[in-house]
Amino acid sequence: MPGDPSNPENMEDARNLCQNLGINYREISIESTVKEFEDVAPFEISKETLGNVRARTRMIYEYIDANENNLLVLGTGNRSELLIGYFTKYGDAATDISPVADLYKTEVKRLAEHIGLNRKFIEKEPSAGLWDDHSDEDEIGLTYDKIDLILKQLVDQEKSVKEIADGDIAREEVERINGMHQDSSHKRSLSEIHKLRPEK
Numbered sequence: 015m016p017g018d019p020s021n022p023e024n025m026e027d028a029r030n031l032c033q034n035l036g037i038n039y040r041e042i043s044i045e046s047t048v049k050e051f052e053d054v055a056p057f058e059i060s061k062e063t064l065g066n067v068r069a070r071t072r073m074i075y076e077y078i079d080a081n082e083n084n085l086l087v088l089g090t091g092n093r094s095e096l097l098i099g100y101f102t103k104y105g106d107a108a109t110d111i112s113p114v115a116d117l118y119k120t121e122v123k124r125l126a127e128h129i130g131l132n133r134k135f136i137e138k139e140p141s142a143g144l145w146d147d148h149s150d151e152d153e154i155g156l157t158y159d160k161i162d163l164i165l166k167q168l169v170d171q172e173k174s175v176k177e178i179a180d181g182d183i184a185r186e187e188v189e190r191i192n193g194m195h196q197d198s199s200h201k202r203s204l205s206e207i208h209k210l211r212p213e214k
Contacts, residue, residue: 015041015042015043015044015071015072015075016041016043016044016045017043017044017045017047017048017068017071018045019143019145019146019148020143021143024143025041027134027135027138031132031135034132040079042075044068044071044072044075047071048064048067048068048071051067051071052064052067061145062145064144064145065102065142065144065145065148066102066105066144068144069101069102069105069106069142069144070102070104070105072105072106073087073104073105073106073108077108080110086110086111087108087109087110087111088109088110088111088112088113089106089107089109089110089111089112089113089115090106090114091106091107091109091112091114091115092114092115092117092118092119092121092122093115093116093117093118093119093121093165094118094119094120094158094161094162094165095119096115096202097165097169097195097198098154098161098165098191098194098195098198099194099195099197099198099201099202100150100154100194100198101201103200103201106142107201118158118162118165118166119140119158119161119162120158120159120162121162123136139151140158154194155187155190156187156190156191160183160187161191163183164178164183164187164188164191164192165191165195168188168191168192168195169195175188175189175192
C-alpha cells in the first residue's frame with residue numbers, strides 16, 4: 015500500500031519477494047486517502063501524526079479486504095516493537111494473527127536467516143517508511159541489538175535500570191528504553207472499562 019513518501023526501491027523489493035515466494039499480491043495506493051484526511055483536518059497535522067494516519071489507513075484497507083474475502087489480517091510486529099510501543103495503536107498493531115510478536119527483532123532476523131530468506135531483506139535498514147528518510151533506529155536513538163539486550167534484562171529478567179547499566183550500556187540508554195516501555199503500556203492493553211453500575 016504505497017503512498018508518498020514510499021520508497022520505490024522498497025516497493026520493488028516487496029513485489030520481488032511476493033513473486034519469488036509465489037504470494038498473490040495487490041497494490042493499493044493510500045496517497046489520496048491520506049491526503050483527504052490531511053486536507054479536511056481542522057488543524058495542521060504533524061509529521062508524526064500523519065505517519066499514524068498512514069498506518070491506520072493501511073489497516074482500514076486490510077480489513078476491507080479481510081471482510082470481503084473472509085480472511086484474517088496477519089501482523090508483522092515483533093516483541094521489541096511491542097514492548098517499547100513502537101507501533102501505531104489501531105494501525106499496524108490491529109491484526110488477527112501476530113506470528114512473530116513473541117520474537118525480538120534480532121530473533122526475527124535469525125529466523126529469517128534460518129529459513130534462507132535473501133540477505134537483502136535481513137540487512138535492510140528497518141523503517142516503517144512513514145515519512146521521508148525515516149529510520150526506526152534513528153528515531154528510537156538506539157540499534158535493535160542494544161534495544162533487545164536492554165529489554166531482555168528489563169522485562170524478561172526483571173532487572174532494574176541500575177543493574178542493567180554497565181560499561182557497555184549507558185544508564186541514559188537503559189532509562190530511555192525503560193521510559194518507552196512504561197509510557198506505552200496503554201498501547202498493549204484493551205481500553206479500560208470504568209464501572210458505572212452499582213455492585214450487586
